Amino acid sequence: MSAGDLLEAWRAHLADNRRRSPHTVRAYVAAAARLLAARGGEDWAAVAATEAHHLRSFLAERRGEGLGNASTARELSALKAFIAFSRAQAGDPDPAAPRLRGPRLKKGLPRPVTPDEAENLADLVDGLAGEDWIGARDRAVLLLLYGSGLRIAEALSLTGRDARMGEVLQVTGKGGKQRVVPVLPITRAAVAEYAKACPWPLTPAEPLFRGTKGGPLSAGMVQRAMANARRALGLPDTATPHSLRHSFATHLLSAGADLRSLQELLGHASLGSTQIYTRVDAAALLDNYRKAHPRG
Known part of the structure; x- marks a missing residue:
């Protein structure tokens, strides 16, 4: 060999x-x-x-x-x-990997945007687009990230058969694992508006979200559209498409969602990946406490 x-x-x-x-x-x-x-x-x-x-x-x-x-x-x-x-x-009866610990990593906190910022971002990518159908497309993608907690790759993997969305959507995440996520009315309306305006035929087996020449929409195009919108709104560089997924998780947790349910909605393989959002929520609560408490 x-x-x-x-x-x-x-x-x-x-x-x-x-x-x-x-x-x-x-x-x-x-x-x-x-x-x-x-x-x-x-x-x-x-x-x-x-x-x-x-x-x-x-x-x-x-x-x-x-x-x-x-x-x-x-x-x-x-x-x-x-x-x-x-x-x-090689036929080793005990094929374990060598024991070696990696460097310790400081786990950073996700930086969620507020609900108003998420909505403003979605509206602004629409307004800044050069063509109406492209603006409708970018708005629909961002609303799926924020409203349903999708990864950007998951949103871009949707096909034409997903154009007529109901209250829930089945998506395929990492490792080919499937899960069901909720779809807000505003998101369903945005996807329907995009599907109506899209100049390319949205056949069931082809990508739902198309690029300017009709091919699959790339993640880079979504990231650039959001970068332009966040600069126009004066938001920090941390306001990325992936931060909308963080915001979905953080806001659900603040509203009382339990970690197991959140784990299922996010498609995390382990609960440990979901538990970081408890730190985000605690930080937000502490910040509000300090602002409101007379001794804060």
């Missing part, structure tokens, strides 16, 4: 067996390629022989190239998975 054969088998395992996202597949395969280039290895047994001290040395070199804590942690996670897979391929 060659290094290319190893990487192709690893890519196929991630994409077909583990159903990882294309972004994750690219990142994990790239990390494995860097390890093979540094340590060599033409077969599974050679990769399987990688131990913790080898990884430590490799990551030290990567840190010397300017890799930060978060990127180092991601690289380590990818490499441990690759080595565990290699050991399984």
